[in-house]
Amino acid sequence: MAKIITIGREFGSGGRELGKRLADELGIAYYDNEIITKIAERTEFAEGYVQHVMENGPSALLPITIGRSFYMGADPIVEQNNAIYREQSNLIQEFAQKSDCVIVGRSADYILRDRHPFRLFIYADMEHKMERCKWRAPENEHFTDKELKRHIQDVDKRRGRYYQFFTGQAWGDRLNYDLCINTSNTEIPELVKAVARLVQ
């Protein structure tokens, strides 16, 4: 049976590291930022714009209910967002068809639901997410603790809105995942071995 693993993750929880290591451990493909690059290639939009839409979601541009009920298909910005989402869906379907893989974010759990992927959700407590962000921050990034916490909350709020808008499901609701992993107290390499055991 094909091994398709999707990863939803809170910002700063180490979901991307876990996904990369898991793909390495299983010897399968890994997709994350390359999805944005590919969408930009296939559409008329700049990579930065694609990234902006995927990070901010449709609700940054207009209220969800209006977007859904009245203007869908009429407003050019909504149409652009939908084009990006459609391209993303096609691309993720192609990846999953091509070979076993790990896909991080991008509502891949929902897009691939007919293939029954193994759906992970990675989270951690705020203290650990902040530590992780500080440790990985580029040298020129100087957030105060308060700013950093706010930033983490904002990113996850946007991820939640984006997921909710395109899937109609609640982001992070345990029933949408097969396994939810708290990375606060466990080393990621150890987690990877256990998860690999489960999906092999």
Add this chain to the structure above:
Amino acid sequence: MAKIITIGREFGSGGRELGKRLADELGIAYYDNEIITKIAERTEFAEGYVQHVMENGPSALLPITIGRSFYMGADPIVEQNNAIYREQSNLIQEFAQKSDCVIVGRSADYILRDRHPFRLFIYADMEHKMERCKWRAPENEHFTDKELKRHIQDVDKRRGRYYQFFTGQAWGDRLNYDLCINTSNTEIPELVKAVARLVQ
């Protein structure tokens, strides 16, 4: 390091089976219903009464806010519940001190928080929980689907209230657990091997 594993679980999710198999796999002690028997032995209460209190929680007897704010220590029923909860806490501490173990339910994750147990939460979608309940039902139990669903919801509501009352935390909130496992699409023996890999 001591291996103390606590398991919170939705009714019908297979948490008890997973716990028992995990204890067997790791070769460590397993505690579930024996906790009720032991509490009855140590207190003046009948086993049935202990079970009733532990299944229905304090809120079946009086509203939580009243129980907490005004009558704590004055109302004899509240005092009995507290005596049972105190005895349960002592017992769970003794078990954890004695040897490595798996403890199912009874707010053990909270009671043993200073020992940093590995905290599992086991859940499943309603369809699978109903299937599991039917498969395990005694021959003389005849629920309609509607009754069974209601029963499952009621048991979990009581578990949630009990946990919330004594711990001040939300039952099933992912941040209170290290790993949340959806048993809907995975065989429990396979899950056990992966979890064992993680805690070993």
